[in-house]
Amino acid sequence: QSVLTQPPSASGTPGQRVTISCSGSTSNIGSNTVNWYQQLPGTAPKLLIYSNNQRPSGVPDRFSGSKSGTSASLAISGLQSEDEADYYCAAWDDSLNSAVFGGGTQLTVL
Amino acid sequence: EVQVLESGGGLVQPGGSLRLSCVASGFTFSSYAMTWVRQAPGKGLEWVSGISTSGGTTYYADSVKGRFTISRDNSKNTLYLQMHSLRAEDTAVYYCVKSRLSSAWSAFDIWGQGTMVTVSS
Numbered sequence: 001q002s003v004l005t006q007p008p009s010a011s012g013t014p015g016q017r018v019t020i021s022c023s024g025s026t027s028n029i030g031s032n033t034v035n036w037y038q039q040l041p042g043t044a045p046k047l048l049i050y051s052n053n054q055r056p057s058g059v060p061d062r063f064s065g066s067k068s069g070t071s072a073s074l075a076i077s078g079l080q081s082e083d084e085a086d087y088y089c090a091a092w093d094d095s096l097n098s099a100v101f102g103g104g105t106q107l108t109v110l
Numbered sequence: 111e112v113q114v115l116e117s118g119g120g121l122v123q124p125g126g127s128l129r130l131s132c133v134a135s136g137f138t139f140s141s142y143a144m145t146w147v148r149q150a151p152g153k154g155l156e157w158v159s160g161i162s163t164s165g166g167t168t169y170y171a172d173s174v175k176g177r178f179t180i181s182r183d184n185s186k187n188t189l190y191l192q193m194h195s196l197r198a199e200d201t202a203v204y205y206c207v208k209s210r211l212s213s214a215w216s217a218f219d220i221w222g223q224g225t226m227v228t229v230s231s
Contacts, residue, residue, distance in 0.1 A: 002154065035217045037155070044221040045147075045155065050210055056219060088155050090216045098171050099145070099216040104154040 003028060004089050004102035011108040017077040020105045022089030024070050028100055032092040034072040036065055039086045039104075048087070049074060076107075084109045112136035112220055114189075114206045119225030126196050130225060132189040132206030137220075140164075140184035143209040145218060146191050148202035148227075158204070159191065163212050174200075196229045203227075 005023040012018040022034065036049040047056050049065035052072065064075045072091075076083055089102040118130040130146070145160040159180040160169045168180050179192040189206055203226050207218035 032216070037218075039155075044205060044223055045218075046221070047210070047217065047219045050214075050217040050219075056210075086154075090155075090157070092215045096172070098169055099157040099160065101147075101155045101157060 002103040003093060003096070003100040004091065006087075006089060006102035006105045008103065009106045009108065011110055012076075012079045013110045014079055014081065016079045017075060018079060018107065019076075020074045020087050020089075020107070022072045022074070022102050024072075024091060024100075026070060027095035028070075028091040028093040029067065029072055030070040031094050034065065034067050035090045036063075036072075036074045037088045037090065039088065041085070045088065079109055081109050083107060112208075114208060114220055114222040116204065116206045116222045116225040119204065119227045121228045121230065122196055123231050124197060124229055126229070127192070127194045128196065128227060129193070130191040130204055130206075130227070132191075132222060134187045134189065134206075134208065137208070139182075139187040141212055143211075143213050143215060144182060144189045145207045145209065145215070146180065146189075147205045147207055147218070147221075148200075149205070149224075150199075150202040153202075156202070157216075160209075160215055161189070169215070193227070196227075198229050201227060201229050 037045040052067040146158040203224040208220035210217040210219040
């Protein structure tokens with residue numbers, strides 16, 4: 001059972017917009033910034049969004065992040081086949097004194 | 111090129127010990143917090159342990175507290191994870207990751223390729 005809750009799966013067709021949610025509590029998302037990672041099959045994860053809504057250099061602007069209260073969301077617009085991957089949210093938890101990840105969401109492009 | 115390279119994984123019996131190493135290059139190692147993240151086969155990511163730039167502050171997941179020790183040698187640009195009393199549930203790919211900032215404890219911008227640890231008799 002992960003501290004941050006994500007839907008296990010999501011799907012969309014090419015060109016569509018999909019969102020992935022990440023639900024936490026006041027000790028993690030409510031108090032700290034949220035980061036998102038993309039893990040393509042067979043590869044190491046990659047930082048996709050940091051500080052709730054910032055994109056590292058090289059990440060397409062099709063990817064966006066937001067946070068409200070104790071929840072965060074990752075939105076992918078103009079869905080492409082290469083976006084098929086697992087997506088994870090992460091945040092620091094002040095009560096646990098550790099970072100926590102969501103359980104991951106497997107995105108399928110139909 | 112900014113990169114980190116893990117080593118030291120392998121097969122170990124339950125109750126055994128193993129030390130993972132991670133050599134960093136292409137950035138000022140001593141300026142960034144470093145972390146170990148693991149991923150069990152077919153499972154999600156699990157944060158394991160983090161260490162501050164100087165090594166003076168360390169954090170551990172409850173699942174490894176008391177059994178694992180994180181350390182770093184800034185003169186050698188190397189991060190370590192000493193693992194004792196290993197259990198079957200510690201079986202995973204262990205990733206060495208660099209924090210995006212000196213003290214960004216959950217924003218990791220550089221990941222290694224991972225080293226596999228298998229705990230089995």
